[in-house]
Amino acid sequence: MALLMARMGLIALTLAVICGAFGAHALESKVTEDRLETWETAVRYHAWMSLLMVGLGLSSFKVSSWGFWLVCSGVLIFSGSLYGLVLLNLGVLGTVAPVGGALMVAGLLLSAISLKKPD
Numbered sequence: 001m002a003l004l005m006a007r008m009g010l011i012a013l014t015l016a017v018i019c020g021a022f023g024a025h026a027l028e029s030k031v032t033e034d035r036l037e038t039w040e041t042a043v044r045y046h047a048w049m050s051l052l053m054v055g056l057g058l059s060s061f062k063v064s065s066w067g068f069w070l071v072c073s074g075v076l077i078f079s080g081s082l083y084g085l086v087l088l089n090l091g092v093l094g095t096v097a098p099v100g101g102a103l104m105v106a107g108l109l110l111s112a113i114s115l116k117k118p119d
Contacts, residue, residue, distance in 0.1 A: 005068050006057025012075065013050035019043050019083065027086065035086045038094075042082035049075045049104060056111065064114035070107030074100045 023039040031039070049071050056063050078100025085093040 001065055002057045002059075004057070006054050008072065009050050009053025009055070009057055012053060012072075013047060016043055016047040016050050016079075019046065019079075031086055035089075038082050039086045042079040042086075045101075045104070046075055046079040052108070052111075060118045062114075062116045062118060063111045067107045067109075067111030067114060070103050070110060072107075074102070074104030074107055076100070078104060 019039075020043040023036065023043060027036060027039060052071060053068065056068055078097050081093040081096035081100060084090060085097075
């Protein structure tokens with residue numbers, strides 16, 4: 001499981017870097033300043049949670065896989081809905097983002113609670 005966590009985190013981090021570059025270079029002249037800030041928020045949370053996933057995978061401590069999956073789901077829903085909001089200009093997607101945020105928070109808390117020393 002640890003190897004899967006680290007790999008998924010690194011892939012997610014790679015995608016965050018790509019999304020960040022896309023926002024800086026391709027979107028800058030095509031969307032409003034507000035939408036660009038929304039994109040940057042999505043990238044920021046995407047990157048931070050990706051780093052967390054890598055850390056959980058590389059850590060010698062044990063952690064609940066549920067916490068990891070909640071964080072992954074949260075990133076997909078939070079950042080994904082904000083990316084969609086900017087690219088598709090669908091305001092309704094902004095109402096989905098808090099669900100992803102709640103999942104990320106739940107995953108972080110569950111990971112903190114379940115953290116155990118290695119055997």
